[in-house]
Amino acid sequence: MMTGFLVVNHYLRNEKFDILHNHLKKSAQNLGINLIIKTNEQMLFEENIPDFVLFWDKDVNLAKHLENKGIKVFNSSKSIALCDDKAKTYLALEGKIKQPKTIIAPLSFFKCDYTDFSEKSAKLLSFPLVFKECYGSFGEQVYLCKSVDDILSHITSKPFLLQEYIECNNEDVRIEVVGNRAVSAMKRRNDNDFRSNITNGGKAQPYTPTKEECDIAINACKALGLTFGGVDIMNGDTLCEVNSNAHIINIMQTTGTDIAPYIFREIQSKL
Missing domain, CATH: 3.40.50.20 (Rossmann fold)
Structure with a gap:
């Protein structure tokens, strides 16, 4: 065995x-x-x-x-x-897959004054914009900022990036990819938060992805070298995030499709 x-x-x-x-x-x-x-x-x-x-x-x-x-x-x-660090994800896919406009904060070795950087970034991205710490899961450490003061209030000594806010009606699509195949998908929506994550109160329903959405998900996983992954897409054409170990129970409960056998069969094929 x-x-x-x-x-x-x-x-x-x-x-x-x-x-x-x-x-x-x-x-x-x-x-x-x-x-x-x-x-x-x-x-x-x-x-x-x-x-x-x-x-x-x-x-x-x-x-x-x-x-x-x-x-x-x-x-x-x-x-x-590559997936754990949102800045690395963005850079690995930059120029290959459509993503929100992104500005990665310059490196610092302690908490310092990012006022000038925040003001310049806001001019390029406009408010509201999205603040993301580079490391975080389940929508945590992700904030909607409406002013420079908002940005500054979330800055610690941890690396972060700023992204343009994409109006998507608080919805996104999660596609689970295994190998070179999109095996399951769900649409998530949150009526009380711009983050659609189920952990943050989002609701999910089964979803049939378009060919463009499937292509985005598969190509993102290929570019990141993933055997399997969960890919979040907004408005049918813009990649939000890629997860190397997405929590597959939620999508199984939503769609009835169990991702686990697909993962193990793919692993078996590579041994």
Whole structure:
């Protein structure tokens, strides 16, 4: 029997993640794969070598360490790094796929005065605009700013970027891609927040994506080197974000399509 390790974060544990991890384990078992759950801390001291690792974490250094040991890691450390940092995602897709106008904040090594940068950015992007910390999930660390003071209020020592606000009626489309195929999609809408994420109160419904939306999602995943990923698209033609380990339970509950078997079959085809 093929053996895989499901790598999850040692310090991020709650019922939502437990449900996902157990679902992946059961799905793998149905395909004849023994999937063993390991935390990123446990993997540092693990002596056994699996046939593959399904890396459901963002510990890029560990993922690279496992690759250096000759282990097949899905998604790859490079792909995870590109998706985890919104600035890196933007740069990897710049000129290839339509994205909101974006200005990546200049590097600083401590919290400093970004007033001049914010004023110049606002002239180019106009208000309202979107403030995003480069690292964050589930719509967290994403804010709608209507003034320079708004921008400044969200700045810490963490890297960030500013994007033009795309009017999309608080809706987007999430497309799950596995291999070179869009396998499922849902439309998300939030009547109380510009962020459509379900975690922030958004509601989802099954959705049949257009060919253009499928092409955007597939091409984005190809450009980022993803074996699988969740791609968010606004207004049918503008990419918002790409997730290397999207929470697949929500889309399964919405559409009835289980993404997990697609992922494991794709992994099997690459071993």
